[in-house]
Amino acid sequence: MPFPVISFQDVYYAYPGTEEYALKGITFEVTAGTTEIILGGSGSGKSTILKLVLGLIKPESGAIEVDGVDISRMEESDLMNVRAAMGMVFQEGALFDSLTVAENVGFRLTEQDQLSDEALESRVRSVLGFVDLEEFYERMPSDLSGGQRRRVALARAIAHRPQCILYDEPTTGLDPIIGSTICDLVVKLRDLEGVTSVLVTHQLRDAFQVAQSFTMIKDGQTVYNRIDDLDVLVGTEFIVLNRGEVVFRGPQRELWATDEPYVRKFLEGLLIPVARR
C-alpha cells in the first residue's frame, strides 16, 4: 500500500493578529505518485495549506507529517532537510529579481549541492529544456513574460529532483493558452518524472485538464492525451475548501455528483469572490 507523502491531521491555523481561523480541522493525506487538487475561492485557505506543508508557517494545533516526519513543531534548521525533498511553484513565480534565469534555476543546486560548474550548467540547461526555455538561460526575470516566469519557476522547483511538487495557483493571471501549457508541464512532470503533486487552483478548467490528461513519450516525442471516461481516472483526488474547511474530498466523478451546495455553486461558476461579497 502506498504510504502518505503528506498527511494533515485536524490542523488549525490562524494568521498572526487575526481572531478567525484560516484553516479549521483540515485532515487529508497525499500518497506517493498521486495528485491532490485543492479547489476553493479566494481566501478559502488553499495557499495556507501549501505554506504549512513546507513549514513556512506553523499550525496552531494538529499534526502535519511529511514523509512520515512530524514537521508541525520542527525548528527552521531541521526543516531544511524536509524541504530538500520538495519543490514549490509560487503564485507569480517569485523569481529572484537580481539573479539571471540560470542563477534562479540553479539556486538550490548552488546553495546546497556541491556541483561542479559543468554539472550545474548541464542540469540547469536540462530543466530549462524541459520547460522549453533553454534559450533564456542568460536573461533576467524582468525580461520574461508572465507565462515564461511561471515556467522558469517550475524549472527552479524541479532542478533538485524533488519527490513532491506544490503548485500555488500556477496559471492565475495567464491567458488560457499559456495556462494550458503550464498544465501540460504539470502532467508531464507527474507522468514522466513520477512526482507527487499538490495543485492549488480556483480555475476548474485547469484542474480538470490536469486530472484528465496523461502524457507519454512516443517516437521520441511527448504526446498528450485526454481521458473523458471519469470512471477510469485514478491517482487524482479533489479537495474543495470553503472558509478554511474541507467541504468535499474525493475523485472527479464524485465531485460532479455531490450535492454539497458550495461545491455545486463552484462547479456552476457561480462563486462570488469573498472580497466582493
Next chain:
Amino acid sequence: MKRRLLSIQEFSKLSFQSVVTLISRPLYWRDTFDQMDSIGVGSLTIVCLTGLFTGMVLTVQTSATLDAFGARPYVGRMVSLSMIRELGPVLTALMVSGRVGSGMAAELGSMVVTQQIDAMRSLGTDPIRKLVVPRLLAGLVMVPALTVLSNAVGLIGGYLVARFTLRLATSLYWHSALDAIQVHDLFMGLAKPIVFGYIIVTVGCYQGLNTTGGTRGVGESTTQSVVTASIMILASDYFLNLLILRFVYP
C-alpha cells in the same frame, strides 16, 4: 501596546539571530563584498559632501565665538574634536541610514511581498544567513570606514575656510587640529559608528522582512526604517557618550 512589545521582541530576536549566524559558517563572502560596495562606495559622495560642509560650517560658526576671546588659532582643535567625537559619526550614520537603511528595507520588503523570501526558504536557504548577515558584516565595516573618511574631509573643509576666509596659517590650523586628538577620542570616534552600523542594518532588515500589505507596505517599511534608525542612532549616541566618558576617558 501589545503590538509594539511584540515588535521589540521580534527585533531583538532578529538582532540576536543575526549575530549568532554571523559567528557560524558558511558566510556568503561574495554577497558581503557586494554589500560593502553598495554601502561603502555607493555612499562615498553623500558622506564626503556631508563631512565637507559640516567641517566648513563648524569653522565659520566656532571662529565667531573664538574671536571674542582672541582664540581664533584654536579653531582647528574645535573642528577636529567636534568632528571625530560627535558630528562625524552621527551625521555619517544618519546619512547612511537615509540612503542604505531605507534601501535595505525597500529591497527586502519587495522580496517579502513578491514571496521571494518564502521561495528562498522553500529552496533550503536561510534568509538571515543569505540576506541579513552579509549586510550586517558590510555595515559593521563600512560605516566606521565612511566615518573616518567623513572626518578627514570635514577637517579639510574646515581648513579651507580657516585658510581662505579666516586667513589662518596652514600650520597653525593643522597643529591645533591634530594635537588635540587623543587615543580615547579615536576610540569614541570608531566605537560609535560600529554601533550605528549595527543599528542601521538590523533596523533596515527587520523593517524589510516584516513588511505586510503589498507595495504600500514596502513604502511604510522604508519610511519606518529611517525614522526608527535615526531615533535609535541619536538615543544610543547619548548613552554611548555617557559610557565612554565614564569608562574610557581619564
